[in-house]
Amino acid sequence: MLQSQLRRSSTKNRDRDQSREEIEQDVMARGKIQIRRIENATNRQVTYSKRRTGLFKKANELTVLCDAKVSIIMFSNTSKLHEFISPNTTTKQMYDAYQNALGTDIWTSHYAKMQEDLEKLREANRQLQKEIRRRMGYCMEDMNMEELVFLQHDIENAVTNIRERKYKVLANQIDTTKKKVRNGEGIHRSLMQAFDVLREDPQYGLVDKAGDYNHVLGLRWIPGDPNFPSATASCLTTYTYLE
Incomplete structure (x- = not known):
């Protein structure tokens, strides 16, 4: 019976320790930040600003506490430059010290x-x-024979392409000219029809209100009037449509 009580007590203690360990692990899991890219642009920029400030603060503390020389160069995702350099030193001095420590010349290798x-x-x-x-x-x-033959074929292909392009440009120009001619012929026919109607009926297109329509054009065609200009093909474009 005593052994049974001891086993039960040991089991309870083991369960209690296991429960405490699980609680501690759960707390640590909740407090741990998962390191991955921040998708939200605003949150990403805010985090970058805060972490940059903290990093520069730590660099300054290293400079003051340990008399260290620290140089930090950072570029944000928008390509904005941020840098930190310990007081009483310059970026060039840091680069020179870096080259001396490695025994290399980054400028010479870059120039080469x-x-x-x-x-x-x-x-x-x-x-x-x-x-x-x-x-x-x-x-x-x-040039040897093979190179000459290749050059000949290359030039022939170029001439063919130029000829095809030339024909295409000419075809486009001809098509555009034909459209302009058809448009001009249509305008000419419309003007001739309007002129024929006006010559046969001088009152065509005038709005008759109370029998007075002369004020619309300010003129009236009187057959046989020597002062009225005769219409020719060259002056057709001076007439407007009467609608």
Whole structure:
């Protein structure tokens, strides 16, 4: 019986310890921040500002407490620059110290890479200039038969493409001109019809109110009047429609 009581007491203590451990783990899990990208843009910017301020504060504390030289360069997701540099030092001094510590010269290596890229661009430019001169009939002395045949086919294809493009442009211009001619012919027919109607009936299109319509145009065509100008094809465009 005593052994049974001891086993029950041991089981209770073990359950109590396990429960306490689970509670502590749950508290730690609730207080832990999951590190992942913040989707909300506003929250992301606020967090960046707060963390940046805290980081710069810690860097300043390291400078004051430990007499350390600290340099921090940060760019936000909007490419805005933020930097911290310990007092009594400069960014160039920090870079020089960095190079001395590593035994390298980042500026020289960067310059060498730029020179290499520049030489590649110059070589590409020389090749393009040579291709242009060859297509103009120059600089072909060092070309073998295969290169000459390839150049011939290339030029023939270029001529074909140019000819097709030229025909397409001409076709578009012809189509546009035909549309303008049809439009001009339509306007001419309308003007001729309006002139014929006006010549046959001088009162055509005038609104007769109380028998007085002369005030509408301010003129009246009197057959046989020598002062009335005769209509010709060249002056048709001076007449307007009477609606």
